[in-house]
Amino acid sequence: MDSLEHLNPQQRAAVTASAGPVLVLAGPGSGKTRVLTFRIGYLLSQLGVAPHHILAVTFTNKAAREMQSRVEKLLGHSLQGMWLGTFHAICARILRREQQYLPLDANFVIFDEDDQQALIKRALRDLNLDEKLYRPTSVHAAISNAKNNLILPEDYPTATYRDEVVARVYKRYQELLVSSNAVDFDDLLLYAWKLLNEFSTVREQYARRFEHILVDEFQDTNLAQYELVKLLASYHRNLFVVGDEDQSIYRWRGADYRNVLRFEEDFPDRQKILLEQNYRSTQRVLDAAQAVINRNRNRTPKRLKSTPEHGEGEKLVLYEAVDDYGEAAFVVDTIQQLVAGGKARPGDFAIMYRTNAQSRLLEEAFLRAGVPYRLVGAMRFYGRREVKDMIAYLRLVQNPADEASLGRVINVPPRGIGDKSQLALQMEAQRTGRSAGLILMELGREGKDSPHWQALGRNASLLADFGSLLGEWHRLKDEISLPSLFQRILNDLAYREYIDDNTEEGQSRWENVQELLRIAYEYEEKGLTAFLENLALVSDQDTLPENVEAPTLLTLHAAKGLEFPIVFITGLDDGLIPHNRSLDDPEAMAEERRLFYVGLTRAKKRVYLVRAAQRSTYGSFQDSIPSRFLKDIPADLIQQDGRGRRMGRSWQSESRRSWDDNYAGTWGSRPERAKPSHAPILQPRFKPGMRVKHPSWGEGLVVDSRIQDEDETVDIFFDSVGFKRVIASIANLEILS
DNA sequence: CCGATGAAACACTGG
């Protein structure tokens, strides 16, 4: 490990820190991954720790793979026995090993978002609740939030009637999961924590084993993950966590950057190391990013410094397009020009956006220009119906109790089992206390001899046909290889004939199925359980094709941990960045700002800030105003790209006026915001007592209104969602009385 | 029970 010479003093202090709790606060590009890999290498080679005594937690599987290969390269041998993976993957591993302590059997499956949603709906139906009144998404969010905060159904606080309802749904949902022999993502963490919390022998076993625990992206852990790590580290207390409060962007998923503060309270003897030296970006990029993030309160102030060889760097380029088509065209044009001029390679570029929906226009522009691109996002492939259906078949074979998968495929392709038959089957399952899948398999095996045959009447025969198929696959699953099983199912279903109707679309559907089959071949050795588990736990970043030289399209969230020479941040309009749904919540606004900061700090050399004066939502055009975060970047760090202004159109004069009069020269100095279409508001339009109507929240009562930043901020109590704070120019309020 | 058709709702981020 003489390579320690190549680390800076802070990095070296972190890598060689003595035993005990260590907190590393690492700014973007400060060599965080390097510190983690060297730390593992140091533990293994200098302190003689055996790989099997180390646990390292990363944010994505991709990060885990990268870290593994980096350490192996550093040491020159393999890391057999070390535990390395995401929280969810590690918990799944623990749960499978300790399955006897759980209300599940070893074949349990992991439910994805759709399955969870379906199960919530089922629970609502079972409890006779109105889906209109109790939106499945919102109920599910409340339950997920509870789980992330280690709140069990019986402990769910019921301050209001609504809470009481949620508590009942939570309870029922959990029963349904257990009877499906399934867990959701949150259960992976919750069960693992419960297991270690309740069974001291199990806790001892793991806590003694893991002499050293390392956690990456610590700012994005939630309470369940934090408490779990504390239990795992309870014996040796060698807990090495690395994070950056400024890059915490998963609050909505339960992540709490205050875990950094908790860590300092819970481990007062912790060593604390600050990494501020940036090895990634030019100073201009860093100055812009810091100007943005410095507006957030409650953070550890940092002073990011670039290295001399990066130099000052170029100014950030700002481009305002007419509309979102122009925005996409600008991105593709710029890339083509830079590549054609030999200034950059296609793989140097990343195009970032706030919402996935924004990728469509960008993709179209790339396609039209004939420029290949790569898109980050699992949805693309795994979200396809035919892929989900095949996965559901495999899950059902693995775990016949899986109600969600059964419901999905019981009549796909159509085999005459409609709503009526399915309901009858469900009733029979409830009556006999067995799972629908087991009943089906018994019908298939025993036919008329089964006691269920009579009970199901004229539905029995078709159900039995399907049951015998299912039973046959289930029998084969431990005899033949995963790919053979997969092909057997395809054959038995005549699935190709079903989905491939010889249209272009049909062919692409079949290609998707074959791609899944190809992936199944990769799991020939590891088997069905591992295959399904990996499918459930792939992250967006994991789907990024490697070694492909093309621009990368991705959300700002997916950009975390990555870096690119040239970064486009698109959709820099109020309502997108910051997002509409965050405007009324200061904590959410702070997170939007961090998200922008994360995007900016991905760039090594150059940043393009792109917005559109108009964009299409739901099909119709709407005017938009520049992101309020733009004005926090000092003017001397920004240059405008003039191309947009020469495209003579009616918007031109207006855009120019808005820019020159309200914007240019005001960077960071005056707190003004551009107003393309109307003069600054001086008098409130809304007064307390008024009835108003909001496009999504419906009617409400104005409680208060005031002028802020030349716009009107209105506090409203809505009939449907309660108290909200809105910006009048954005909210599109209608005065009713 | 099935497939087609059109209306209606609809999308923030993701393991």
Next chain:
DNA sequence: GTTTCATCGG
């Protein structure tokens, strides 16, 4: 612009 749901005739 896309997906999901409700309805209808076969």
